[in-house]
Amino acid sequence: xxxxxxxxxxxxxxxxxxxxxxxxxxxxxxxxxxxxxxxxxxxxxxxxxxxxxxxxxxxxxxxxxxxxxxxxxxxxxxxxxxxxxxxxxxxxxxxxxxxxxxxxxxxxxxxxxxxxxxxxxxxxxxxxxxxxxxxxxxxxxxxxxxxxxxxxxxxxxxxxxxxxxxxxxxxxxxxxxxxxxxxxxxxxxxxxxxxxxxxxxxxxxxxxxxxxxxxxxxxxxxxxxxxxxxxxxxxxxxxxxxxxxxxxxxxxxxxxxxxxxxxxxxxxxxxxxxxxxxxxxxxxxxxxxxxxxxxxxxxxxxxxxxxxxxxxxxxxxxxxxxxxxxxxxxxxxxxxx
DNA sequence: AACGACAACAACCGCCTGCCC
DNA sequence: AGGGCAGGCGGTTGTTGTCGT
Numbered sequence: 001x002x003x004x005x006x007x008x009x010x011x012x013x014x015x016x017x018x019x020x021x022x023x024x025x026x027x028x029x030x031x032x033x034x035x036x037x038x039x040x041x042x043x044x045x046x047x048x049x050x051x052x053x054x055x056x057x058x059x060x061x062x063x064x065x066x067x068x069x070x071x072x073x074x075x076x077x078x079x080x081x082x083x084x085x086x087x088x089x090x091x092x093x094x095x096x097x098x099x100x101x102x103x104x105x106x107x108x109x110x111x112x113x114x115x116x117x118x119x120x121x122x123x124x125x126x127x128x129x130x131x132x133x134x135x136x137x138x139x140x141x142x143x144x145x146x147x148x149x150x151x152x153x154x155x156x157x158x159x160x161x162x163x164x165x166x167x168x169x170x171x172x173x174x175x176x177x178x179x180x181x182x183x184x185x186x187x188x189x190x191x192x193x194x195x196x197x198x199x200x201x202x203x204x205x206x207x208x209x210x211x212x213x214x215x216x217x218x219x220x221x222x223x224x225x226x227x228x229x230x231x232x233x234x235x236x237x238x239x240x241x242x243x244x245x246x247x248x249x250x251x252x253x254x255x256x257x258x259x260x261x262x263x264x265x266x267x268x269x270x271x272x273x274x275x276x277x278x279x280x281x282x283x284x285x286x287x288x289x290x291x292x293x294x295x296x297x298x299x300x301x302x303x304x305x306x307x308x309x310x311x312x313x314x315x316x317x318x319x320x321x322x323x324x325x326x327x328x329x330x331x332x333x334x335x336x337x
Numbered sequence: 338a339a340c341g342a343c344a345a346c347a348a349c350c351g352c353c354t355g356c357c358c
Numbered sequence: 359a360g361g362g363c364a365g366g367c368g369g370t371t372g373t374t375g376t377c378g379t
Binding site (some may be wrong): 007008028029030042043046050079080081082093094097101 | 363364365366367368369370372373374
């Protein structure tokens with residue numbers, strides 16, 4: 001038995017891997033090394049391909065804009081590198097992770113900012129922290145909702161496939177929507193509720209891409225919100241109003257036509273069959289609202305939000321973040337620590 | 338020139354999840 | 359139902375390059 005090679009890849013190995021994948025595709029990674037004449041494990045080949053050899057990846061220094069995006073998304077999502085990398089075209093999760101660990105994290109630390117909580121270490125900003133905490137909750141809920149809907153959507157596709165063989169041929173399927181319904185809290189927020197907020201400064205954040213894919217008009221009943229969200233969860237409607245509360249029950253997620261919809265994210269392509277909406281229907285007790293369109297206080301009595309168009313403590317958070325991002329992303333700079 | 342400290346990046350490892358049988 | 363497999367993900371380690379002394 002031939003011992004598998006480890007460590008850095010040689011040019012010859014790269015060429016073998018590239019040539020094989022270009023000709024045959026990667027197929028099963030486990031069997032690839034043998035077929036390609038490489039003494040590597042399949043996993044190693046996959047990593048080399050996805051992190052280095054793939055033609056659609058961008059190499060080189062990250063731009064200031066990319067840095068800012070990483071910081072913002074990290075504040076929202078934590079160490080979910082693949083999710084963060086998904087918002088940075090042509091960058092890999094490994095690259096983003098390395099960049100964070102070797103540069104941004106240290107830079108924040110040097111500036112006296114905790115890279116986990118994003119609080120100033122000596123002068124914790126409860127408002128900014130609170131805000132971020134709620135934003136993180138929204139994003140978590142959104143990702144869970146997306147994942148769930150994708151699962152349901154796949155299930156639906158399978159059911160339709162089954163029906164295809166057991167029922168008379170259906171009319172031709174509706175054309176695919178031009179874009180998936182917007183479930184993305186950042187997008188909605190930027191577009192509606194927070195035009196002046198720090199997260200929506202011009203060009204500051206690439207529109208995250210929803211991976212949702214809807215294949216049909218239907219109503220799906222989803223039994224639970226999510227295991228992680230059975231206590232405090234987030235509700236959001238298309239106008240950007242959001243709330244945090246305790247879920248008593250979760251009714252259903254509808255994918256249907258616009259006529260049934262009152263508050264929903266939707267696409268209107270002019271074709272009835274192409275009108276989709278997603279209707280979140282949570283029954284919850286509001287314990288602390290983060291309605292972005294009005295000032296609210298959470299259960300601890302802190303002002304966690306603030307009218308966007310009113311001067312309030314929200315602006316402190318905005319200032320805090322603008323300043324932070326400017327400092328972190330400027331090429332400078334000995335912070336004098 | 339030699340050495341050590343540090344930064345940057347590539348690669349590995351272990352765990353987890355989803356799928357298939 | 360559960361075991362095996364493939365692939366994805368995040369944490370960690372190893373290697374190489376650079377800079378200061």
